[in-house]
Amino acid sequence: MRKTVNRVLLGLLGLGLFALGGGVLLGGLDLQRHWDFGMPGWWPFRGPDDVVLGTEGRTRWREEGWWWPTVITVLAVLLALLLWWLLAQRRRRLGGVLVDSEDGAAARLDGRTLEDVIEEEAQALDGVSRAHVRLTGRSTAPTARVRLLLEPHADPARTLGQLSRETLAHARDSAGLDRLPSKVRLKKVRHQAQHVA
Numbered sequence: 001m002r003k004t005v006n007r008v009l010l011g012l013l014g015l016g017l018f019a020l021g022g023g024v025l026l027g028g029l030d031l032q033r034h035w036d037f038g039m040p041g042w043w044p045f046r047g048p049d050d051v052v053l054g055t056e057g058r059t060r061w062r063e064e065g066w067w068w069p070t071v072i073t074v075l076a077v078l079l080a081l082l083l084w085w086l087l088a089q090r091r092r093r094l095g096g097v098l099v100d101s102e103d104g105a106a107a108r109l110d111g112r113t114l115e116d117v118i119e120e121e122a123q124a125l126d127g128v129s130r131a132h133v134r135l136t137g138r139s140t141a142p143t144a145r146v147r148l149l150l151e152p153h154a155d156p157a158r159t160l161g162q163l164s165r166e167t168l169a170h171a172r173d174s175a176g177l178d179r180l181p182s183k184v185r186l187k188k189v190r191h192q193a194q195h196v197a
Helices: 002-028 055-059 068-091 111-123 155-174
Strands: 096-100 106-110 128-138 141-150 182-188
Touching: 096 111, 106 111, 111 128, 111 141, 111 155, 141 155, 155 182
Parallel strands: 141 182
Antiparallel strands: 096 106, 128 141
16 A cells, blocks of 8 residues: 555656656747747746746745745645655664563564575575565564565465465474564566577
């Protein structure tokens, strides 16, 4: 869901910036006169001498007491929303997993070490070209995010079954976890066509 929202927002932002930049470029290069076409009446950039924000636009609301507080508030809210969105893109990598040592004391297993072990075991599976593992969540309830790059001959269902029954089960058992929820993404290696001379 988050990826879809990101793509839609970035697409709309890119489209808006492309339209704005194209319109400014049309006015700046005076292309409407050279190519003999007209711009809409509301468009502010009609020629190379036009500015983005004229004197009237800059000074229109200056005397109003509400103008600057409103501008500053809107910009601050926009900045806060953009920072929140930026931070939401970054999933926090799990530093360690708390392991119950069954003697009353808890031990901490390094998260990157566990990721490396899962990656190595996943790459050893038949048909797996490359594996990438990232642990997220809480140290007492980690979640594994696994990406597998499969060879063209690999059977995705069989590989997923092996990953679940063997690799992730070994990781869960070795860390002493009751469960290890996992999200797995499978992608096949693109097969290059062979040219015969």
